[in-house]
Amino acid sequence: MALINKLSAIGDAIREKTGDTELMTLDAMPAAIRGIETGGGGGTEIEPIVLTGHCNYACAGQLAGIYISLYGDTISTKDITSSDSMFYNYPFETIPFKMNMATGTAYIALSRTFSNARKLKSVPEFNAAYPYNITAMFDYCESLRELPEDFGGDWNWEQVHTISSIDASDIFSNCYSLRRIPETFLSQLWGVQTSGYAPVSGMCSNCFALDELVNIPIHQGKLTSNRFTGMISRCFRLRECIFETNEDGSPKTANWKSQVIDFTSNTGWVNDRNNILFHNSGITADKEVTNDASYQALKNDPDWFSCDVAYSRYNHDSAVNTINSLPDCSATGTNTLKFTGAAGSATDGGAINTLTEEEIAVAAARGWTVTFA
Amino acid sequence: MKTTNFNLVKYEADEGYVFDWAEPRFITVFEDGKEIEVQEHLYATTLFIGANDTIENYIEVKKPEEV
Numbered sequence: 001m002a003l004i005n006k007l008s009a010i011g012d013a014i015r016e017k018t019g020d021t022e023l024m025t026l027d028a029m030p031a032a033i034r035g036i037e038t039g040g041g042g043g044t045e046i047e048p049i050v051l052t053g054h055c056n057y058a059c060a061g062q063l064a065g066i067y068i069s070l071y072g073d074t075i076s077t078k079d080i081t082s083s084d085s086m087f088y089n090y091p092f093e094t095i096p097f098k099m100n101m102a103t104g105t106a107y108i109a110l111s112r113t114f115s116n117a118r119k120l121k122s123v124p125e126f127n128a129a130y131p132y133n134i135t136a137m138f139d140y141c142e143s144l145r146e147l148p149e150d151f152g153g154d155w156n157w158e159q160v161h162t163i164s165s166i167d168a169s170d171i172f173s174n175c176y177s178l179r180r181i182p183e184t185f186l187s188q189l190w191g192v193q194t195s196g197y198a199p200v201s202g203m204c205s206n207c208f209a210l211d212e213l214v215n216i217p218i219h220q221g222k223l224t225s226n227r228f229t230g231m232i233s234r235c236f237r238l239r240e241c242i243f244e245t246n247e248d249g250s251p252k253t254a255n256w257k258s259q260v261i262d263f264t265s266n267t268g269w270v271n272d273r274n275n276i277l278f279h280n281s282g283i284t285a286d287k288e289v290t291n292d293a294s295y296q297a298l299k300n301d302p303d304w305f306s307c308d309v310a311y312s313r314y315n316h317d318s319a320v321n322t323i324n325s326l327p328d329c330s331a332t333g334t335n336t337l338k339f340t341g342a343a344g345s346a347t348d349g350g351a352i353n354t355l356t357e358e359e360i361a362v363a364a365a366r367g368w369t370v371t372f373a
Numbered sequence: 374m375k376t377t378n379f380n381l382v383k384y385e386a387d388e389g390y391v392f393d394w395a396e397p398r399f400i401t402v403f404e405d406g407k408e409i410e411v412q413e414h415l416y417a418t419t420l421f422i423g424a425n426d427t428i429e430n431y432i433e434v435k436k437p438e439e440v
Contacts, residue, residue: 196401226413229400258398260413334426338417357381357421364381364423371392371417 051077056109059095060088072096082109084133090117093143094124101129107159108132111167115139121280123147130156135167135197140174143280145209152185160199164192164221169201173230176208177280183215187244190217198227205230208270209281211302212240218327222255233262236270237305239313243325251326251366257333261322263352264340264373268314269306276305295346308346315344319352320359329367337363341372382428384420390433391416 011024014032024032051058055077059068068075069092079102080086087095101108111133114120121143129152138144160166168191172178181204189199198219204210213232232238241263245251270276276283282303289295289306298304306312319339329335341353353372360370386392398413416437422428 226398226400229402229413260415330425334430336415338415341419353419357383360421361381361423364421364425367425369423369426370421371415372419373391373417 047074049075051075052079054082055080055086056082056084057088058086059090060085062089062091065089065091068092068096076100079103080108081106083113084109085112085115087114087117087120088112090114091119093119093121095120095122096124098125098127100127103128103130105130110137111135112139113137114141114144118142120144123151126151128154128156130159132159132163133167134160134171134199136170136173138172138175138178139170141178142174142176144175145177145179145280145282147182147185149182150184151182152188155188157188160188160191161220162192164194165197166191166193167197168193168199169197169203170205170230171199171203172207173202173205174207175204175210176206176275177282178204178207179209179281180211181213186213187215187217190219192221193219194221194223196227198223200231201227202230204232204235206234207232207238208234208236208275208279209283210235210238212238212242214240214242215244216242217244218252218254220255222332223257223259224333225258226260228259228261231261232267233265234271234275236266236268236275237313238267240318241267241314241322243322243327245325251328253331254327254329255332256327256329256335257367259329259335260338261336262338263314263319263343264338267340268312268318268343269309271307273305273307292346299348309340309343310346312340312343312347314352315347315349316352316354317349318344319355323355323359323363323368323370326363326366326368330365331367333367335368337368337370339370339372380424382422384422384428384431386418386433386436389436391418391436392420392431393434395430395432 015021018032073096075097077097077100081102108129108131110131115136118140120141160168191199198221200219232241273288277285283305287298287301287303287305289298289304289311295311339352343352345351363370393415399410400413401408402411
């Protein structure tokens, strides 16, 4: 059928519904279609949908997203036992229903639940889960700025903490806009894995806007090859990276060797301001520090950033805080801190290469070798 | 140059050189959806070595262009 005949057929269909007889232009067709009354005894109401059981990829992709945007208020969830990639490539900013996970001791895979939901700005309410794998749960949530303060607070984390085969890596990787990780959630990101799937592996890689990591829990698995790869790489605004200590401030102990915490991948200063400005961090161009005057004006502003290593937010004082919180690995082996010596030289905290030998000795006594690039 | 204090030994690499681990280390990375092993480098100009470590664990290598 030629295109003109197809258009005529559409016109006939519209006239059949509207009762009109006159010809119409192509431009008039959308309005005519929207004007056609539906429902009213025709039985076209949308049946409520309950997502339950294995919901892997259930809301993934553009079409699922559009359906949810139209009929989301008819959707509910119940006893979800797996949400692996459930919202993969989800195209909207919000999810209009709660996530009611299975309770009890069912193993729930949360891996990649929101992966690639690049426009997602908030996560739905997420009730008591019993997570198993949590790898890359938020990977590429580029627009996600924050999580609810109590997110994960009522989950049962026993499996993540006790099963050595669980994959908990890359959980926040590529969350370009994420400003902070709730302390209750961060405190659970430890386990007993001995492989590359430890929570610290790639945990905050490319979290361009992340302000700080405070009270990072100590992974209890025996680590013998580097599992900290990418943990804080390209965290361009990170100003603190502090491990959990005992209540009296003394260091925890860890069974680690050959671990490398690398602060040389632009930790604290950004390689391209667009990485800060072009996502959803809420940080604006007027917060950029470029010289002493703008540093003095903005240094107490929570949104400041810089492209200049001299104004790195991660500086000497930050390094001291990291060192003083390091776990004691002296019984296990040698680990490494890699610092950029010049970072922070124009800030109040000073350059990292001004660490005193007394300050560095704290790291050495706990089994950490300090290095400057 | 070599100085000692607090049971630390500070080593600085010669001009144009950096320290790397003497025994090659490898890490697993994802590339094109596949896990591959790549060598991990230290490339540090300065080391502070305490009692748990030794300079024997490091070698000097020519400074790569990207460092």
